[in-house]
Amino acid sequence: MKYFRLIWSNAWRKKIRTFLTVLSVFVAFLLFALLSAIGFAFRGGVDVADAERLIIINKVSLINPLPISYMSRVAATEGVEAVTHASWFGGYYQDPRNQFGQFPVDPQSYFDMYPEFVIPEEQFEAFKRNRTGAVVGKELAESYGWKVGDRIPIQATIWSRIDGSRVWEFDLEGIFSNDDPRSSTAIMLFQYDYFEEAREFGKGTAGWYVLRVAKGADPVQVANAIDLQFANSPSETKTSTEAAFAQSFTKQFGNIALIVTLILGAVFFTLLLVSGNTMSQSVRERISELAVLKTLGFDDRTVLGVVLSESILIMLLGGLLGLGVGWAVVQGLTKQLGAFLPGIFLSPGAIAGGIGMMIGAGILAGIFPALKAMRLSIIDALARA
Amino acid sequence: MRVLQQVLAVTWLNLRNLPQRIGSSVVAVIGVAAVVLVFAAVLSMAKGFERTMISAGSDDTAIIMRDGATSELTSGLSYEQVLIVGDAPGVLKDGDDSVISAELYVVVDVKKKTSNTDANVPFRGIQAGAFDVRKDVRLAAGRMFDAGKNEIIVGRSAQQEFAGLDTGSTIRFGQNEWTIVGMFEAGGSVSESELWTDVRVLQGAYRRGNSFQSVRVKLQSEDSLDILKAALEQDPRIDSDVMTEKEYYSGQAEGLSKFIKIIGYPLTILMSIGAVFGALNSMYSSVSVRGKEIATLRALGFGPSSILISTMVESTLLALIGGLLGGATAYLVFNGFQVSTLNGPSFSQVVFDFAVTGDLLVDGLCAALIIGAFGGLLPAIRAARLPVAQALREL
Numbered sequence: 001m002k003y004f005r006l007i008w009s010n011a012w013r014k015k016i017r018t019f020l021t022v023l024s025v026f027v028a029f030l031l032f033a034l035l036s037a038i039g040f041a042f043r044g045g046v047d048v049a050d051a052e053r054l055i056i057i058n059k060v061s062l063i064n065p066l067p068i069s070y071m072s073r074v075a076a077t078e079g080v081e082a083v084t085h086a087s088w089f090g091g092y093y094q095d096p097r098n099q100f101g102q103f104p105v106d107p108q109s110y111f112d113m114y115p116e117f118v119i120p121e122e123q124f125e126a127f128k129r130n131r132t133g134a135v136v137g138k139e140l141a142e143s144y145g146w147k148v149g150d151r152i153p154i155q156a157t158i159w160s161r162i163d164g165s166r167v168w169e170f171d172l173e174g175i176f177s178n179d180d181p182r183s184s185t186a187i188m189l190f191q192y193d194y195f196e197e198a199r200e201f202g203k204g205t206a207g208w209y210v211l212r213v214a215k216g217a218d219p220v221q222v223a224n225a226i227d228l229q230f231a232n233s234p235s236e237t238k239t240s241t242e243a244a245f246a247q248s249f250t251k252q253f254g255n256i257a258l259i260v261t262l263i264l265g266a267v268f269f270t271l272l273l274v275s276g277n278t279m280s281q282s283v284r285e286r287i288s289e290l291a292v293l294k295t296l297g298f299d300d301r302t303v304l305g306v307v308l309s310e311s312i313l314i315m316l317l318g319g320l321l322g323l324g325v326g327w328a329v330v331q332g333l334t335k336q337l338g339a340f341l342p343g344i345f346l347s348p349g350a351i352a353g354g355i356g357m358m359i360g361a362g363i364l365a366g367i368f369p370a371l372k373a374m375r376l377s378i379i380d381a382l383a384r385a
Numbered sequence: 386m387r388v389l390q391q392v393l394a395v396t397w398l399n400l401r402n403l404p405q406r407i408g409s410s411v412v413a414v415i416g417v418a419a420v421v422l423v424f425a426a427v428l429s430m431a432k433g434f435e436r437t438m439i440s441a442g443s444d445d446t447a448i449i450m451r452d453g454a455t456s457e458l459t460s461g462l463s464y465e466q467v468l469i470v471g472d473a474p475g476v477l478k479d480g481d482d483s484v485i486s487a488e489l490y491v492v493v494d495v496k497k498k499t500s501n502t503d504a505n506v507p508f509r510g511i512q513a514g515a516f517d518v519r520k521d522v523r524l525a526a527g528r529m530f531d532a533g534k535n536e537i538i539v540g541r542s543a544q545q546e547f548a549g550l551d552t553g554s555t556i557r558f559g560q561n562e563w564t565i566v567g568m569f570e571a572g573g574s575v576s577e578s579e580l581w582t583d584v585r586v587l588q589g590a591y592r593r594g595n596s597f598q599s600v601r602v603k604l605q606s607e608d609s610l611d612i613l614k615a616a617l618e619q620d621p622r623i624d625s626d627v628m629t630e631k632e633y634y635s636g637q638a639e640g641l642s643k644f645i646k647i648i649g650y651p652l653t654i655l656m657s658i659g660a661v662f663g664a665l666n667s668m669y670s671s672v673s674v675r676g677k678e679i680a681t682l683r684a685l686g687f688g689p690s691s692i693l694i695s696t697m698v699e700s701t702l703l704a705l706i707g708g709l710l711g712g713a714t715a716y717l718v719f720n721g722f723q724v725s726t727l728n729g730p731s732f733s734q735v736v737f738d739f740a741v742t743g744d745l746l747v748d749g750l751c752a753a754l755i756i757g758a759f760g761g762l763l764p765a766i767r768a769a770r771l772p773v774a775q776a777l778r779e780l
Contacts (some may be wrong), residue, residue: 010666016669020665020669023658024666027655027658027662028661031652031656032660038648059496059503061491061494062492062505063458063561092455155453157456158461166452232557248502252503252726252734254726262426263426265671266422269419270663271659273663274663275545278666
């Protein structure tokens with residue numbers, strides 16, 4: 001640390017060059033921050049999955065429903081503590097572009113299943129009492145400016161009502177939130193009973209089941225027991241953990257992760273070249289200065305440290321700034337676009353990884369010039385100058 | 386003329402001693418190459434996806450779905466409504482029969498070859514008219530499925546991308562076992578991502594009664610769309626959306642291609658800014674290394690403009706080399722690279738190839754030139770303004 005001033009003034013020896021290098025490092029880490037946040041959204045909640053929860057879907061495909069009669073049979077299976085169900089509604093608000101998840105659910109068992117959804121008690125009671133009631137996540141309410149008491153018309157794309165209409169109106173009874181910043185609450189929940197009664201077709205089914213494994217029970221065994229129970233029936237099931245379900249869904253998007261990695265790779269390769277070049281240039285120009293340092297009694301290792309620290313310092317300067325701005329942009333995007341781009345989040349892991357990369361890149365870029373500086377023989381260097 | 390001669394002379398001099406500054410020049414070149422590579426790679430994804438989606442649609446085929454349906458998956462039509470569509474004016478007749486195909490669209494889980502994980506593969510029930518309402522669809526291997534049997538023909542892309550779809554093999558979906566009897570091509574369009582079977586068989590297997598999800602009709606001419614639309618709108622027995630197949634597929638493609646572009650363009654701009662810094666760095670060091678040389682030239686009577694222009698030329702040339710390098714790499718690595726992804730509206734997989742097209746490469750090169758010009762301008766001005774006496778004294 002006592003050499004900080006020396007390192008600092010070395011770094012700014014050529015102001016424009018250092019400034020430009022810091023800026024390109026800044027841009028690289030800004031990109032890194034944004035791409036990691038988007039990458040997180042594509043992981044689709046794998047990171048927040050609850051290990052105790054299992055999802056049961058139709059074996060043929062998620063779009064095929066399951067009989068509602070499975071509810072009690074699943075509940076009676078050994079190792080199952082609680083079960084609830086949900087269905088895909090697939091409507092939109094005002095414009096087909098305003099799509100978000102709407103799910104007809106059984107309110108009590110659903111909220112019991114997802115304790116992370118926090119809702120004021122009186123709002124929840126009102127929701128349970130009102131057959132045409134609905135609750136929405138905070139993100140969604142903020143996006144559309146909805147308040148409790150609003151009447152919200154949802155245009156259905158699949159579910160016609162018995163009366164032939166496809167507009168479903170709901171009374172907004174409550175707004176729930178989720179404290180985990182990694183999770184999105186851009187969804188709307190309403191009463192399955194109302195949905196079941198009013199829909200024109202598909203009666204007697206639910207989209208999927210969610211169950212909680214009892215303490216001490218093995219999730220894999222429970223899943224197998226359920227699938228076995230419904231094997232060879234007209235509606236066979238596929239039961240998987242929440243994480244596996246989220247993951248299989250994410251995998252459907254294909255090689256997005258690979259593409260993001262490729263882009264990051266290209267960015268970092270460039271970054272390393274730019275800064276490595278700057279470092280070796282600046283060492284080359286300073287040979288006589290370094291020789292003087294050595295003459296003054298700086299040992300080899302200190303010279304190595306001074307040059308290497310300079311490289312790391314430049315990386316950290318640009319990189320932390322880039323991560324900081326990236327973080328602010330992600331915060332802004334979540335606020336503005338929560339309903340349209342759910343789940344973007346700059347995770348602490350990504351931030352730590354970014355800082356690690358700054359230091360790593362600093363070492364890689366600085367190590368060769370630093371070694372050169374360390375091996376410098378005073379006499380040669382001074383003679384050359 | 387004298388100025389031009391001077392510019393040429395100085396530029397030539399600059400380029401000949403480029404090898405002495407190879408380090409920073411290579412860095413600038415690679416910086417620009419990376420920008421063009423990333424730009425072309427990301428946007429070729431959007432291009433390839435759009436091409437796959439839009440080449441599927443033609444202007445003289447109309448698709449009829451229930452009003453308000455956002456895709457075939459969410460639509461529903463009864464047998465009676467299909468008959469109404471078949472009899473409607475504007476629909477092409479082949480003898481007494483209308484050229485139509487009433488279809489059912491479901492999704493089945495099939496494993497992706499690359500990741501060995503389940504993917505939502507579209508499974509379509511068709512009528513015999515399916516080959517007439519679509520352009521460029523032809524059976525490429527095996528035979529057509531027999532009506533009434535659990536037999537499937539698969540699209541070429543689906544066969545390449547998903548496991549267990551080879552001609553002759555059998556595959557199980559739920560309680561039903563199906564035999565794959567043939568493979569069809571559809572000009573690389575989205576239809577090739579699908580599995581096809583007899584609509585009657587699919588209705589039975591998925592307990593859909595006698596219902597359908599969409600009807601495709603061949604129009605008598607492109608102008609017949611309005612006639613058909615008007616006729617169906619007036620009919621109280623049917624509540625439908627009528628559009629050309631091309632409109633339908635453009636709509637289906639919109640979300641994902643917009644998403645890729647929303648990411649791709651800002652990404653390119655950000656990276657370009659980074660590359661401009663790289664180019665600036667390289668050109669500044671080029672100017673500072675050549676300080677004495679420039680001063681000598683000036684003392685010999687070369688004008689400041691020739692110094693300025695030659696520095697700009699050097700920077701632009703380096704950027705151009707970078708651009709070509711990046712573009713060529715993108716083309717070699719990404720063009721034709723097959724991927725499949727989940728397309729939101731139809732909740733099913735679309736298999737497509739990255740398309741590094743000519744106009745993408747031209748755009749990329751333009752970006753490279755802009756980076757080169759920005760990266761060269763300030764250093765060029767500094768070079769031109771270099772105080773001659775002072776620079777010479779530094780000798």
